[in-house]
Amino acid sequence: MKQNNWLGFLFVIVMICLLIYLAFDGGNAIGIPGIKDTRLGIDIKGGIYTTLYPDIPEGQKPSEADLNSARRIIETRLESKGIFDKNVTVEKENGRIIVEIPFAPGEEDFNPQKTVDEIGKTALLTFQEVDEEKVDENGRYLPTGKIIIEGKDVKNAGVGTNPDTGEVVVTLELNKEGAEKFAEATERLLQKKIAIFMDDVLIVAPTVNNVITDGNAIITGQRTAKEAGELADTIRAGALPFRMVAKEINLISPILGEGALKVTIRAGIVALILVALFMIVYYRLAGLIADIALTGLIVITLLILSAMGITLTLPGIAGIILSIGMGVDANVVIFERIKEEIRNGKTVGAAVDDGFRRAFTAILDSNVTTVLTAAILYWLGSGPIRGFAITLGMGVALSFLTGVTATRIMLKSITGAKFTRSPKTFGI
Amino acid sequence: MIDLMSKRKWFFVLPIIIILAGIIGLIINGLNYDIQFQGGTIIQIEMNDSNFDVNKIGVILTEMLNKKVSSQKIQAYNPQNEDEKINILMLKVPGSDTLSDAEVNSIIDMLSKDYNAKRIYQMQNVQPFIADEIKQKGIKAILVASVLIILYIWWRFSTISGLPAALTALIALIHDAFIMLSAYTIFQIPLNESFIAAVLTILGYSLNNTIIIYDRIRENSNKMRKVPVDELVNKSIIQTLRRTINTSVTTIIAIFIVYIFAALNNIQSVKEFAFPLIIGLIAGTYSSLFIAPTLWMMWKQKESKERIVAKQVKAKAR
Numbered sequence: 001m002k003q004n005n006w007l008g009f010l011f012v013i014v015m016i017c018l019l020i021y022l023a024f025d026g027g028n029a030i031g032i033p034g035i036k037d038t039r040l041g042i043d044i045k046g047g048i049y050t051t052l053y054p055d056i057p058e059g060q061k062p063s064e065a066d067l068n069s070a071r072r073i074i075e076t077r078l079e080s081k082g083i084f085d086k087n088v089t090v091e092k093e094n095g096r097i098i099v100e101i102p103f104a105p106g107e108e109d110f111n112p113q114k115t116v117d118e119i120g121k122t123a124l125l126t127f128q129e130v131d132e133e134k135v136d137e138n139g140r141y142l143p144t145g146k147i148i149i150e151g152k153d154v155k156n157a158g159v160g161t162n163p164d165t166g167e168v169v170v171t172l173e174l175n176k177e178g179a180e181k182f183a184e185a186t187e188r189l190l191q192k193k194i195a196i197f198m199d200d201v202l203i204v205a206p207t208v209n210n211v212i213t214d215g216n217a218i219i220t221g222q223r224t225a226k227e228a229g230e231l232a233d234t235i236r237a238g239a240l241p242f243r244m245v246a247k248e249i250n251l252i253s254p255i256l257g258e259g260a261l262k263v264t265i266r267a268g269i270v271a272l273i274l275v276a277l278f279m280i281v282y283y284r285l286a287g288l289i290a291d292i293a294l295t296g297l298i299v300i301t302l303l304i305l306s307a308m309g310i311t312l313t314l315p316g317i318a319g320i321i322l323s324i325g326m327g328v329d330a331n332v333v334i335f336e337r338i339k340e341e342i343r344n345g346k347t348v349g350a351a352v353d354d355g356f357r358r359a360f361t362a363i364l365d366s367n368v369t370t371v372l373t374a375a376i377l378y379w380l381g382s383g384p385i386r387g388f389a390i391t392l393g394m395g396v397a398l399s400f401l402t403g404v405t406a407t408r409i410m411l412k413s414i415t416g417a418k419f420t421r422s423p424k425t426f427g428i
Numbered sequence: 429m430i431d432l433m434s435k436r437k438w439f440f441v442l443p444i445i446i447i448l449a450g451i452i453g454l455i456i457n458g459l460n461y462d463i464q465f466q467g468g469t470i471i472q473i474e475m476n477d478s479n480f481d482v483n484k485i486g487v488i489l490t491e492m493l494n495k496k497v498s499s500q501k502i503q504a505y506n507p508q509n510e511d512e513k514i515n516i517l518m519l520k521v522p523g524s525d526t527l528s529d530a531e532v533n534s535i536i537d538m539l540s541k542d543y544n545a546k547r548i549y550q551m552q553n554v555q556p557f558i559a560d561e562i563k564q565k566g567i568k569a570i571l572v573a574s575v576l577i578i579l580y581i582w583w584r585f586s587t588i589s590g591l592p593a594a595l596t597a598l599i600a601l602i603h604d605a606f607i608m609l610s611a612y613t614i615f616q617i618p619l620n621e622s623f624i625a626a627v628l629t630i631l632g633y634s635l636n637n638t639i640i641i642y643d644r645i646r647e648n649s650n651k652m653r654k655v656p657v658d659e660l661v662n663k664s665i666i667q668t669l670r671r672t673i674n675t676s677v678t679t680i681i682a683i684f685i686v687y688i689f690a691a692l693n694n695i696q697s698v699k700e701f702a703f704p705l706i707i708g709l710i711a712g713t714y715s716s717l718f719i720a721p722t723l724w725m726m727w728k729q730k731e732s733k734e735r736i737v738a739k740q741v742k743a744k745a746r
Contacts, residue, residue, distance in 0.1 A: 043697070051558065094561075114533070116529070117529055246529070246553075247554075247555040247557075247558055248553065248554045248555060248558050249551060249552070249553040250551065250552050250553075251548055251550060251551040251552075252550050253474065253547065253548065253549045253550060255474075255506065255507060255508070255514065255549070256504070256549055256550055258507040258508075259504065259505060259506070259507035259693065259695065260695045260697070260698060261507075262507050263689045263690060263693045263695050263698070264686065264689070264690075264695075264698060266689060267685050267686040267688075267689035267690070268686075270685050270689070271681060271682040271683075271685040271686065274681045274682075274685065275678045275681055275682060278674075278677065278678055278681065279678070282674065314697060314698060315622065315625060315701065318686060318698065318701060318702070321682050321683070321685075321686055322629065322679065322682060322683060322705070324678075324682045325675075325678045325679030325680070325681060325682030325683065326633065326636075326675070326678075326679055328675070328678050329636070329675045329678075329679075332671050332674045332675050332678070333640065333671050333675075336668075336670050336671040336674070340667070358647070361643060362639065362640050362643035362644070365580075365584050365639045365643060366635070366636035366637075366639040366640055366643075367636070368580065369577055369580060369581075369632055369635045369636065369639065370632040370633070370635075370636060372573065372576050372577065372580065372632070373573045373577075373628045373629070373631060373632035374632070376569050376572055376573045376576070376628065377569060377624075377625060377628055379569075380565045380566070380568060380569040380572075381565075381569070381621070381624070381625070382562070382565075382621070385621050385622075385624070385625050388625050389625075392629065
């Protein structure tokens, strides 16, 4: 091809430079989080990872609704302690809840066990009378101690719609004892407020509009179905008969994580440089092209991690470093093939075409199996192992884009140039 | 061209020796299960200086809790000031003796009062039944991965006897897993979830190599129909040899650097992950080059011999 030129090569270079710019904060202005905004796992940031089980007789299983309610209490409790950057997940098949709490910078809680104990306590839900004078700095009512009903009086809470207005409401079903107490209170407090507290945190303070005698009340004023669902979960949580117990606790100090992060990043940079040098020494110009593609692979991996908010763990970084080594594999396979074709007497241009075509099935078959194992690791692994599976699988899958496609565009575009017509391009 | 296949018996000597050493290690030392796999408690506490009597603390705690507490002194570097070392007291209570919340609290109270301990550096508290669950999941992961891999190879290599290709590749993978396990028992590396990740990674990697060689056999067997099977395999291995070596070199460079950095800075978790990966990479390269294709070839030779015998029998019967 006479008109073959540098366009393809330049295109790839520009794309990779753009990605690097995006990764290093350039994208922040348009809402693409860069490397600095990557979510770091507990093993890097430091924090607590704990698995909580309901404290119920052996053989019994908590219902999903119960677990969701328990999750709501845990979230409410952590938020009341000012911990917002948490991660509480329900594993309904195992009947447990996983809580991840990163350390806030500068925080040095010596006894995290106490924190875990506190979040596992049975929630105390109370409906209290309100003293309009007693508010905190945010204007929220404070507990008065004048308890109308408690969590144990609540039979169930759910989400429904108000038949008159069609708006989303939280439905409340009380047991017999609760219904009696509630009837008395609603009569006395008509047009006043009743505040609902979880432990000592105000959840909501609806106004009493009717006297409720049958124990079936509704709470209006929820904006969305999701909000109503959360409120229902919280109220139900107060009726939970069990507390949550930590059967597994992992705690990592911020110092340990920071040290490990520094070390692995340095290792990654050194590994990248050495692998890059190896490729250049062995494959010359083609090696350089592979290195450019490899840089692209790593930057894209990092960008996807940060942009999708995937948590990066230490094994995750190990996965990235491993994919530095394995990422050039596609190129090694292709270049060796091209060399072979050249030795068989083909011109460089023809050898490049054939090399890519013939190497493709081998690369496909071998990468599919690695992606398979990564998928299984993700499926069956927990926390940090999942992080490793994501980065490894992504590295291999992306190497099709960089190691095969990007290298191909670059190589094809420069094999038109005079100086690349010599087999020396490939280190022969 | 070097005739590798004539020396095929020697290929199995080294792996057998290593695996035997592993079995002997297993009998003598047993498997070193990390608390992730057997339950237990590990607490690392940052101390203000290195002047604490680690043995005495162990004795006091063993008495206080009436459980066997082993104690150890370790040092790590401080990332904020790399000339400074952090002094750490490590306490271990293995197995079914997992500490209760109250016991952990009492240890921490005692150490902060009597020994002016600074803060918890790392803590792991795992109940045995969770450990069992993690172990089972790990084994399941390895089994599921193996089955899927066999099916994939069987399908993709159906033109060159897919089933033998899949089974010999699997034997190569089992070889890799055993070599890695031997490394764990010989060097007494604690077995934990990272082990599962390391094994699966190596299975994927080793299979990569094997597939590249099988791919070449597939291609060559179309081109050279008259060539005997040992020559075909030999040729295919040698044609792909450079690629195999170069990929192994780049991958080992990457993971070896991680190992060195982790070892120099005493980052235990990363070190314990990188070392078996290095062993596995070497084992995986070896098995792809020498074990899987050799076995496949021997299978094919046996098959064709049987076919000849069957033909002769048929001819005689007539």
